[in-house]
Amino acid sequence: MTVLTLRQHSPAFPVRAELRHGLGPWAAAVIATTVAFNLFVQRYRLGDNWIDSQQMLRHFGVLTGGPVALAAGCWHGGRERRCGTGDLFASAARTPLVRALAACLPAVLWPVCGYLLPAAATLGATWPYVGYGHPSLAMLGQDIVTFGALGALGFAAGRALRWRMSAPLLGPVGYVVLGFTQITDGPVRWLTPAAYSLAESPAWASGLLSAAWMAGLAVSAVLAGHARRRAIAVVPLLAAAAAAALLCRGGDDLWRPERAASAQVCSSGTPVVCVRGEHASALPAVKAVVARIDARLDGVPGAPVRYRESAASESAPPQEVRFQLSGGLFRSQLGDSDMLYRDLAYFVTSRDCGARNAHQPGQPAAEHAALSWMGVEPPMPAGAETQAADRLRAMPAEQRRAWLGRYLDTVPSCDTSRIEAP
Template sequence: MTATLTPPRSGGSTPARTPSALRTELRRGLGPWTGAAVALTILVTMYNKGPGWQGRWADATNMLHVATGLLAGPLALAAGCWQGGRDRRRGTTDLWESVSRSPLRRLLVAVAPSVFWPTAGLLLADAVVLLATWPYVSGGRPYLELVAADAVAVAALGALGHVVGRVVRWRLTAPLLGIVGYVVMIATAYADGPARWLGPAAEHQFFWDRPVWWFGPVSMAWTAGIALAALLAYGLRPARLRPLALVPLAVAVTAAGLILRLPVDEGPWRPDPALARQVCDDGTPQVCLTAVDEKLLPDVSAALAPLNARLRGLPGAPVRWVSGLGDTRPGDVALPNTDQEAVRGRLVRPDLYLYAAVNWLFSDSCRPGDGTGPNAERASVIHLAVSEWLAPAPDDYGVDPTAARPYIDRLKAKSPAAQRDYLARYLAADSCRPDEVPVP
């Protein structure tokens, strides 16, 4: 019997595809854990400070910016340094260098986890924070160019840390580098002068502002240029090619020069007319907020309603309560900020806001030497009595009205007409001159 050999079918199974070196590097080592640590650090920090940012795009972006610079940046720097020294610690440097690739290509593959994972973790946290802000904002937009600039800064710090880890042969370099990075971030964030805007942690306060259009791209050029110059200076072989690292370094220096020309106080921020415009109710006196806080207008109007009912029609009473940078008119009185009492587009402490508004109404800019004399103490007690009569301080605010109680009782005992007459005389008096303050 003759055996017949059957050739294998041409459509048989193909051998498994070998994963690429880049994919393998991204899966190995500290990289994925670094991304998770960055995302968790940013999200926990933002969650703990939720009432301070979850109502305005500018507040959310600013808080993300500070958290990125002070926390994610040093973390990426330290993790990149540890990742950079991995092959030396394992004794696989010679094996890695035997791969048939150029030194620069090998370095770019090795540095990929130090760049990719912290950036991915940061962008994930940014997306969660911006989605959590979106339902509560009144207007404007998230400043995605600043979010992108922060992501590039974190990627650049990861790359710089990786290069340091390859150069410095010491196990404690990574944690010490993270500590140094944190100290540098704090120092630059709170430094005087435009140099503070070079770091990724400079804080900005005014929520009706927007950054100038070129600041985001220039910040990316500054941080990415420094990191790329370090990578080229370390990875280019032969040595005659290393002057090519001067090209990204020149770009970084040029970008830094543009940033250093910014104004010291405002930096890259300018008022946004669309957000700074006044939105008013139809009451008397009117209540006007900036458009960025338009959702707060009903709550603020309701909080001020008892005070407005007493002031309506009195000579010397405010014509409008205003906030922000809008054009002021005769009879306008500034409103207190809503930063402490507003949470997620709602006024959570209307009693405290009303008390603050009364004190802003009666505040005067006295010159040195004013507010003195034999009746100064009495005038101060009367001021406290009028404030407590119009808007009693909340119990947890720490105001003791005991000294003003006799005047408060006198005001409450007056008829409505007598109360209005006294309030008109009090509004007409100059509180910087204690002798002019009328006694109830």
């Protein structure tokens, strides 16, 4: 006598089966590969701070991975119609909404997994070179909700649209919509999940509102197609509309510059070198350039004792040089240390005094001599300027330091004509 035993499955078995089979894993692989490839191509644009890295991650993640999530969700949502199993599933004991939620789960979770892989790699690659702050959890959480919502919206579209080409066309349409809303100048641009603001990070309110906007649309679409009482879909739709209105009204106010980015980070010793917090990881490289300047001015009275990264200003305190990092930064290294050295040499020996020094006959030769001693040769010097530079180099060390001290004393007043050329 043969005894048949029926294997009982736990309530989580359909969920596990949905996650392991179907298009979900492939969609995650495509999203991860697409986003990672775009970030690798643009790796030199990734900054040494969390803001730049996460904005690049959001831009390429949502703009290139989002349409894939839409298309994959749409294809997954239309499988019952393609396989002709709609009537079979309709006879099951579970309600249509419960079946839809179980079927929709891969369309939500797999795109999120596909995005998290390049996101973790990007943030991990940025970590060693950041001198301040921490990743924006608001941006990361908003991106996670965005990918899940796009997958759910695609799933709802796949259930509603009966055309087989819906999924292949939904991806490009999503790319156009995401890209257009991102580049528009109106308040609508804050509704796109790919929105970002240069050198600013979103406030928590921005992340919550954007997540409510995208999640509300997705939940409303799924409920409208499968809930027994479809009027309940109005509730998440109203929440999404309220979040969208606040986003459009708030706009730029929901993005704020990080205070740690502009705070001064200074070295010890003399001279003191200060850079902005966002460039703190490059402080050793900047200090090495300043050390070259200080070596040329060793023992000179009135030599700068403080170098500060800031906008150039004629009202800088005595013995302070203000500069801006030239040549760019990448992985805590200066893009062109020689360019920064030339800038610092010019800032030490002269200031942007405008028309006040336009008619000072003694200035060109004296300034050229000082710059030449610093190792910077201005283009096409005249004979008198070259001779002044040669005489300065030929001076005894004590006499040269005394002349350079008198010259530096005239720089803040923009009146270098008070000192004769060597």
